[in-house]
Amino acid sequence: QKEVEQNSGPLSVPEGAIASLNCTYSDRGSQSFFWYRQYSGKSPELIMFIYSNGDKEDGRFTAQLNKASQYVSLLIRDSQPSDSATYLCAVLYGSSNTGKLIFGQGTTLQVKP
Amino acid sequence: EADIYQTPRYLVIGTGKKITLECSQTMGHDKMYWYQQDPGMELHLIHYSYGVNSTEKGDLSSESTVSRIRTEHFPLTLESARPSHTSQYLCASSESRTSGRSSTDTQYFGPGTRLTVL
Numbered sequence: 597q598k599e600v601e602q603n604s605g606p607l608s609v610p611e612g613a614i615a616s617l618n619c620t621y622s623d624r625g626s627q628s629f630f631w632y633r634q635y636s637g638k639s640p641e642l643i644m645f646i647y648s649n650g651d652k653e654d655g656r657f658t659a660q661l662n663k664a665s666q667y668v669s670l671l672i673r674d675s676q677p678s679d680s681a682t683y684l685c686a687v688l689y690g691s692s693n694t695g696k697l698i699f700g701q702g703t704t705l706q707v708k709p
Numbered sequence: 710e711a712d713i714y715q716t717p718r719y720l721v722i723g724t725g726k727k728i729t730l731e732c733s734q735t736m737g738h739d740k741m742y743w744y745q746q747d748p749g750m751e752l753h754l755i756h757y758s759y760g761v762n763s764t765e766k767g768d769l770s771s772e773s774t775v776s777r778i779r780t781e782h783f784p785l786t787l788e789s790a791r792p793s794h795t796s797q798y799l800c801a802s803s804e805s806r807t808s809g810r811s812s813t814d815t816q817y818f819g820p821g822t823r824l825t826v827l
């Protein structure tokens with residue numbers, strides 16, 4: 597079992613719809629979770645991080661964390677064609693000072709006009 | 710947001726050459742990382758450092774080496790490049806961010822170096 601798993605997609609949604617991206621992780625002790633966006637040929641850029649159960653909202657983005665189910669998701673409201681990219685889920689394994697960030701393979705999102 | 714720089718951005722080189730990929734950050738972050746990523750594939754951690762004179766190998770076996778003599782600088786060296794080293798190399802640095810009573814490490818990435826070994 598991979599440490600961080602994502603459906604590679606592509607996930608295709610129409611413009612204006614809600615895109616839902618999912619991620620599961622194997623280490624029950626993990627405390628910090630991150631979502632990055634990566635455009636083709638570019639480096640990853642941080643969208644948001646979450647460490648408490650529940651929802652965290654930032655503009656059109658909402659991260660949801662369920663530690664009991666070892667599940668973290670990212671919702672993108674009012675999806676735009678500019679949101680088309682690969683979304684990487686990352687989980688911090690170990691402590692904040694000495695841990696390593698483990699990335700999932702990424703989910704490709706296509707937002708169609 | 711971190712200011713993190715990588716040079717060169719693109720490099721095409723012949724087999725057997727020694728190369729050094731540069732990475733610098735101006736935010737004073739203690740932790741720095743090197744990742745390797747093939748097109749459309751996962752990020753793989755190849756080296757990391759938690760501070761000056763600290764370097765560790767990552768999860769993916771790599772023939773490269775790194776050094777950390779200064780906080781802001783984390784170069785990666787390939788002694789003898791081979792076609793199998795062709796890939797995108799991404800450098801990152803991280804800071805601890807606190808929100809309420811919790812803190813977490815947040816990594817920021819440089820623009821990457823796309824290496825092609827002929």
